Amino acid sequence: MEANAPANPNPxxxxxxSRTRSERKLAWMLCAPAVIAMLLVTAYPIGYAFxxxxxxxxLRFPDESGFVGLDNYVSVLTSELWWExxxxxxxxxxxxVAIELVLGMAIALVMHRAIFGRGVVRTSVLIPYGIITVVxxxxxxxxxxxxxxxxxxxxxxxxxxxxxxxxxSSFAVIIMAEVWKTTPFMALLLLAGLVTxxxxxxxxxxxxxxxxxxxxxxxxxxxxxxxxLVALLFRTLDAFRVFDTIFIMTxxxxxxxxxxxxGFNQLISRLNLGLxxxxxxxxxxxxxxxxxxxxxxxxxxLDEGRPGG
Amino acid sequence: MTPRWATRALACLAGLSLPIxxxxxxxxxxxxxxxxxxxxxxxxxxxxSIEKVAETCSxxxxxxxxxxxxxxxxxxxxxxxQLARRLxxxxxxxxxxxxxxxxxxxxxxxxxxxxxxxxxxxQVTENVFPNVIETASFEGGLYAAPFxxxxxxxxxxxxxVKKPPTTWDQMIDQAEGLKEAGTIQVQxxxxxxxxxxxxxxIESAGTPVLSAPEKVDLEEGPTTKALEVMGRFANSSAxxxxxxxxxxxxxxxxxxxxxxxxxxxxxxxxxxAQAEAPEIxxxxxxARFPRVDASKPSKPPxxxxxxxxxxxxxxxxxxxxxxxxxxxxxxxxxxxELDGLPPSxxxxxxxxxxxxxxxxxxxxxxxxxxxxxxxPTTPAYQDVSLAIQRSLHPPDRIxxxxxxxxxxxxxxxLEDAVKREGLL
Numbered sequence: 001m002e003a004n005a006p007a008n009p010n011p012x013x014x015x016x017x018s019r020t021r022s023e024r025k026l027a028w029m030l031c032a033p034a035v036i037a038m039l040l041v042t043a044y045p046i047g048y049a050f051x052x053x054x055x056x057x058x059l060r061f062p063d064e065s066g067f068v069g070l071d072n073y074v075s076v077l078t079s080e081l082w083w084e085x086x087x088x089x090x091x092x093x094x095x096x097v098a099i100e101l102v103l104g105m106a107i108a109l110v111m112h113r114a115i116f117g118r119g120v121v122r123t124s125v126l127i128p129y130g131i132i133t134v135v136x137x138x139x140x141x142x143x144x145x146x147x148x149x150x151x152x153x154x155x156x157x158x159x160x161x162x163x164x165x166x167x168x169s170s171f172a173v174i175i176m177a178e179v180w181k182t183t184p185f186m187a188l189l190l191l192a193g194l195v196t197x198x199x200x201x202x203x204x205x206x207x208x209x210x211x212x213x214x215x216x217x218x219x220x221x222x223x224x225x226x227x228x229l230v231a232l233l234f235r236t237l238d239a240f241r242v243f244d245t246i247f248i249m250t251x252x253x254x255x256x257x258x259x260x261x262x263g264f265n266q267l268i269s270r271l272n273l274g275l276x277x278x279x280x281x282x283x284x285x286x287x288x289x290x291x292x293x294x295x296x297x298x299x300x301x302l303d304e305g306r307p308g309g
Numbered sequence: 310m311t312p313r314w315a316t317r318a319l320a321c322l323a324g325l326s327l328p329i330x331x332x333x334x335x336x337x338x339x340x341x342x343x344x345x346x347x348x349x350x351x352x353x354x355x356x357x358s359i360e361k362v363a364e365t366c367s368x369x370x371x372x373x374x375x376x377x378x379x380x381x382x383x384x385x386x387x388x389x390x391q392l393a394r395r396l397x398x399x400x401x402x403x404x405x406x407x408x409x410x411x412x413x414x415x416x417x418x419x420x421x422x423x424x425x426x427x428x429x430x431x432q433v434t435e436n437v438f439p440n441v442i443e444t445a446s447f448e449g450g451l452y453a454a455p456f457x458x459x460x461x462x463x464x465x466x467x468x469x470v471k472k473p474p475t476t477w478d479q480m481i482d483q484a485e486g487l488k489e490a491g492t493i494q495v496q497x498x499x500x501x502x503x504x505x506x507x508x509x510x511i512e513s514a515g516t517p518v519l520s521a522p523e524k525v526d527l528e529e530g531p532t533t534k535a536l537e538v539m540g541r542f543a544n545s546s547a548x549x550x551x552x553x554x555x556x557x558x559x560x561x562x563x564x565x566x567x568x569x570x571x572x573x574x575x576x577x578x579x580x581x582a583q584a585e586a587p588e589i590x591x592x593x594x595x596a597r598f599p600r601v602d603a604s605k606p607s608k609p610p611x612x613x614x615x616x617x618x619x620x621x622x623x624x625x626x627x628x629x630x631x632x633x634x635x636x637x638x639x640x641x642x643x644x645x646e647l648d649g650l651p652p653s654x655x656x657x658x659x660x661x662x663x664x665x666x667x668x669x670x671x672x673x674x675x676x677x678x679x680x681x682x683x684x685p686t687t688p689a690y691q692d693v694s695l696a697i698q699r700s701l702h703p704p705d706r707i708x709x710x711x712x713x714x715x716x717x718x719x720x721x722x723l724e725d726a727v728k729r730e731g732l733l
Contacts, residue, residue, distance in 0.1 A: 059393065059397045060415040060418055060419045060688045060689070061418060061419070061729075062420060075730065075731055076732060079731055079732040081731075081732045081733075082732060145551070145554075146550055146551045147551065147559060147563065147566075160550040162550045162552075162553070164551075164553075164554045165550070165551060165552070165553045165554060165703065250499075250554075251498075251499055251500065252499070253498070253499030253554075253698075253702055253703065262732060265695065265732075265733060266732065266733070268390050268393070268394075269386070269390075269695060270691050270692055270729070271393055271415070271419075271691070275732065279732070
């Protein structure tokens with residue numbers, strides 16, 4: 001992006017266009033390996049999934065394949081299960097991202113203000129994010145299991161409580177595990193936004209008599225809007241595809257199934273590639289829609305937070 | 310905001326990712342001495358019986374082949390997922406497959422495993438329980454050599470229960486009447502084990518789930534009876550608190566911990582209790598899987614592994630010979646000796662090795678296998694199993710007094726499942 005900004009305010013017309021052109025060409029050439037790699041590893045599988053989703057194709061029934069048009073999409077979209085799972089997924093997504101935003105902001109402020117042991121604070125906060133999701137999910141599952149866990153031994157909690165035996169208690173544990181695991185990521189992205197705010201603004205506000213709350217509400221938040229948006233976008237897209245935690249904890253039982261688990265069931269358990277690919281393509285479209293709404297709906301450009309942007 | 314070095318590092322990484330995409334081909338199946346290497350993909354067994362039989366058969370082949378076991382995860386769905394991914398991609402590195410009894414239909418229909426014919430077929434089915442042969446067969450052909458089978462018994466505490474119950478209703482009554490350990494351990498998490506339990510109850514009530522690979526049977530009277538038993542148990546005080554997340558291992562742990570007076574579980578539970586909880590182990594009684602209908606014998610679950618030859622193997626003839634040895638009499642005895650896996654040959658149940666592994670209950674295991682109600686054989690088995698789990702889990706949603714609505718739901722889900730329609 002920076003390369004596109006005119007370096008010289010009054011260049012001779014012809015020279016500029018030829019220079020711009022050669023710079024563009026260079027830029028494309030430099031980008032080419034990355035673009036080709038992206039096409040190979042992203043566009044090709046997505047395209048292939050789309051082609052599969054238009055066919056009746058089941059690995060267990062190799063003789064019964066054929067083109068069926070949009071039939072697979074019709075059976076997915078008319079299924080109650082799809083809409084239940086969309087609800088579950090959106091529920092987990094909204095709840096966990098909302099909690100993460102609040103906690104992440106608090107942690108970011110702490111990390112920003114930490115006077116001593118700054119490195120230690122920042123590193124220790126990041127530990128949960130460094131743990132593999134499956135491992136974290138097992139740790140939480142064991143903690144809450146009625147036989148092996150310590151949670152039921154805590155005061156105010158019944159010893160007999162079967163956390164994974166009910167829908168909302170299962171959701172509670174799933175969301176807790178998700179929040180614990182990804183809040184550091186949120187905090188880190190928010191911290192990056194926080195450090196770009198000029199300290200003089202706070203001093204000026206203090207001189208004018210603004211309270212701490214007013215400074216946070218009127219200075220920090222508005223200036224951090226782009227950083228918050230990026231953090232929210234990343235986490236929302238991630239949270240929509242939630243799979244590991246639910247798969248380990250309930251495998252989708254007690255009506256906690258997410259759309260990714262639904263796709264997994266069709267693709268891997270049933271080996272029904274047509275139906276499974278239709279689910280995957282629909283998940284992709286949902287993710288695309290979420291990203292689109294974020295970028296367009298909030299009216300903020302994602303790169304506004306850049307210095308001089 | 311992004312430092313320039315970071316941009317440069319990213320660009321380098323993107324460029325580097327290209328060569329990584331070029332994967333090297335792997336393979337090679339012949340060692341220097343000229344004997345062919347056969348790879349056996351099979352679930353790991355803690356007692357080491359798999360390694361032992363592979364070694365013994367390799368030695369006996371006089372250098373024709375060397376069988377190398379390649380271990381799959383202990384979880385049955387994960388085993389199947391890994392095999393399906395490899396076989397779906399026509400992976401030639403698999404020669405012999407340890408195939409769960411429920412995969413036969415789909416693996417055979419997909420053309421992943423070879424049919425057994427001629428004298429070898431006769432050899433590997435000799436003296437094998439007929440219903441075990443059924444689990445290795447699809448559309449009249451045999452697709453695997455039966456190796457070990459498995460069944461569930463009713464385990465109970467002799468110090469708490471004077472006479473073992475013959476029906477589920479009696480067992481629930483007895484458990485409810487106990488002052489301590491008044492619960493029954495089963496497998497009711499939403500996984501294959503739940504299908505095993507549900508199928509055994511429905512079969513015991515007197516009706517099969519499917520009458521043909523694409524035909525749902527489920528006679529209404531017996532099925533609702535079975536569902537009502539499930540609902541009654543799940544809603545009674547005999548149900549342990551974590552019923553809807555229980556599996557074979559959690560059931561065994563709870564029983565060994567003295568929490569439950571009853572448990573339905575596979576034969577491994579006995580040896581496990583003797584080793585892990587000798588106090589409980591001493592008081593451990595055994596009986597046949599309880600009945601649903603007092604007038605009909607129960608149909609206990611049937612598990613186990615059959616051994617199949619992969620259609621993508623480059624040494625099929627050798628693989629057939631090797632498989633016949635791996636699934637043979639001697640191997641079955643090794644499996645029961647080291648890992649307590651019940652043999653699929655009925656003539657072995659008087660052998661000392663078996664009576665030592667199942668002290669006092671070798672005959673009961675045999676009877677239980679003979680009377681077992683196998684899960685349905687169909688290429689769409691996963692769909693059927695998912696449909697059962699979706700319709701009946703968690704079991705406490707079944708109304709013990711009127712299971713008609715759940716029955717309707719189960720039947721209609723199963724009818725979609727055998728046609729492989731809709732999401733599951």
